[in-house]
Amino acid sequence: MHTPRFQFHLDIPLLGGLLLVSAVGLVVLYSASDKSLDMVLAQAIRLGMGFGVLLVVAQVPTQRLLHWIPWVYLGGILLLMVVLLVGSVGKGAQRWLDLGFVRFQPAEIMKIVVPLMLAWYLADKPLPPSHHRLGVALMLVLVPFLLIAKQPDLGTALLIASSGMFVILLSGISWRLIINTVLLVVVGVGVLVYSPILERALHPYQLKRIEVFLNPEQEPLGAGYHIIQSKIAIGSGGLYGKGWLNGTQSHLEFLPERHTDFIFAVLSEEFGLIGVLVLLSLYLFVLTRGLYIAASAQGTFDRLVAGAISLTFFVYFFVNIGMVTGTLPVVGIPLPLISYGGTSAVTLLMSFGLLMTIHTHKRLLSGQL
């Protein structure tokens, strides 16, 4: 009898990449938080918990998860509706659900569940999906998008929508369809920006964000200030940066989010273009590994999930860095694994756990046949 030895399911390269990024994050955080060991410790603990979750998730083969997914998705939708109705209000938005002993944002859960749900649905029948199934898939994305956008949390809503769209894109719909849709979206956005419809659909502060993005000099006391200061910080970093701990004194004084959304500016200022390229390489490495895992995954479900997770990770850091450099409008997306803050890092690491389990739980074809 062949007793299977206990195998610890782990993908070393991915784990290594993530740990390196986290380490860089802690180093930069120390500077951005004005040398607050408390903050760094808190973040390290959070990351530790995240990695713990990652390791646990990595041990569970995706088979086991399959039939839970639609239920969790449904539950998530219900929770989102509850949030809209009764969620406790903080910072002018309804995102949290306070159950007394725990407080969480249902949107966080949806970040993982939506792509899983879409993969579950589309993987059920052979790809590419029929028009009918495509329509249903779009609905599965649209509903949580609208519920979250209404909170209002446009940033997270867009993120979730994009991760869902990645699944759809990867599911093999024709290139022509993709290109047509992209063109439609670009034209549509262009039209909307110049028409009054957008004014009525968005909240005033969101409109302000777009205006400020297009012309930050216009709002020097309010929203445009972040961008102006951020660009100065980044630009003044130059090639080699000013050195660790040497940047925060004055420039980012007026940048309140410097240990969260704008932490990239701190890194750029202190470590220069070199430092930025190092971070981008690490991110690219993690991303590539993720896509490799997707390409070599078995089964449609695993492939779709792995692909979506990797590409979503890309969107995270691309949007954050784009925002901080003034290339994209400000949407509150944190820099993955580096920005200070809890839930985001944990859910992200959880999704990487999924990547690992997909990679390490491959059935050997020879064993089956």
Added chain:
Amino acid sequence: MDSYLILKNALRESRLFKNRVIVAWLVVVILIGLLVARLVFLQVHDHDHFTTLSKNNWLKIIPSPPPRGFIYDRNGVVLAENQTSYSLEIVPEKVPDMEAMLATLREIVLISDSDIERFRRAVKRKRRFDQIPLRFRLSEEEVARLSVRNHALPGIVISANLTRSYPLGQTGVHAIGYVGRINEEELKDINQADYSGTQYIGKTGVEKSYEAELHGTVGVQEVETNVMGRVLRVVKRVDPTPGANIYLNLDVALQSFAERLLEGERGALVALDPKSGGVLAMVSIPGYDPNPFVNGIDADSYRELQHSPDRPLFNRVLRGQYPPGSTVKAFVGLAGLEYGVRTPESRTWCPGWFSLKNDNHKYRDWKKTGHGHMDFFHAVEQSCDVYFYALAQDLGIDRLSGFMHRFSFGEKTGIDISGELTGIMPDRAWKNRRLGTAWYPGETLITGIGQGFTLATPLQLAMATATLSMRGQAYLPRLVFAIEEANLQQMRLVSSQAPTQVSIRDPVYWQTAIDGMEAVIHGSRGTAGKQARGLKYRMAGKTGTAQVVRIKQGESYNAKKLAKKYHDHALFVAFAPVDDPKIAVAVIVENGGSGSYTAAPIARQVIDYYLIGRLGMFGGKYEPPPPVEANKATQH
């Protein structure tokens, strides 16, 4: 066969998917490339530009707070202004040893313990590079002493600010209000960008209700500073728009005259212009000096004001709710005429008491022996209670109350500062809602003479009186007369809206009511007849005495035996000249005893001073009236 197909499909799917992944990866790389290009642009191409801005010269965005608008009375006397004052501020980040610094500073200038307290609390709350104030209103000598040592005091800044100042102190404090430092609650409600650099916000009175106009719009300066923080040059500037100046309807001479008359008492006086609703005087005594509130009054003084039994912080004009007593009688009588329950000639027999059917309880008239045959005119002139008991009973509470509501009893007058209360004008529905019990007929009777549940503010009394004097033309009371915008050349008048008209069945009845009130002063038996002495014009009014304590059946009110706080309130309402009213007044002296003895003389002097002294009518030389010989406190 099957497994071959499955394998073939699986391979095909896998290959298709791999293609997609490769395409995705390429797109990602391109996008990252764009990002890197952008970063290279910022960090290499424009590196020098940004370095200049950051290393040797800082780019700072400084808000230019707008100077706050001034507040004037109707003649241009300054009531609220901004004065330059210097404050001592510290930037904690630049101070190597805070404790040593504080000790050093205390040797140079006077710094109190509460100043240090407040400073420490602010340090915790704010950022280390913020300028945190330690002491305000430095004298010129103190500024000099600090400046001389400037080089040895790193992180110390002497900052010039405009501080709000109220040169007249207590005068008109409840109307004008004051500003104070913005607190966290208020921070949530304002547009913070607009208030950057501003430290004060209106807290009460006109300062608060007209905050938007007084504040102006913030300006912005983009400046280059050097490492020490000194401004080298202004890169860009948008000037602030100063706040608008506000002119009040208040006549400060009249206001302080009235305040002096009420000195030593607790009470209120409000004077309105019946033809516009303009508030000529708004007096609530005792008052307080608003100046300490601007930068934060110390806790002890504040506690003293808060806990004083005379309640100086309380605006009695808007929020003092008193039983109006007999001052409502003309209105009640008018209700009788309106509903056809009485005619001007109808007479009621007054034996000195009144009883409901099948009830022994005697509702007493203040004159025990009774007034005899009373019609509307004489009932108002002599303030007969029985006439109005009977009338109230015949009207019924709901009709009576509904009619009184037309004069704003039980409702807000809508004056242009906040905080006004509605008083109470009870009816069946009200009692059911508030007390859950049914209405008793006896309660109707006492409502007819302004007692019972009825409560009114001095403002309501004045407004009702003004409306009556103008035969039903009711103007919204307004404290503010005009707003002078900074950038415009002219003044914008805060036009009172067109008056609403209280309409009654037969306009002739207005005259009946006015005649009755005129007789209160000029009639042979008027309850305020003493005021007619030396009066240069015709005045109409009504005395009122509001019970504070219930007198048991069979007992009598003996002022000497009761503690002052149980003495009746003294009220008086009046307007003059009768045929062309220029001023309407409501006075209340808490625990003043008798309306005619205590309140009427005050109203008369105020009206004299206004018409003769301020408007220059009837000879234009104001003289105080001949003294009234001391009289036993006659009711009403």
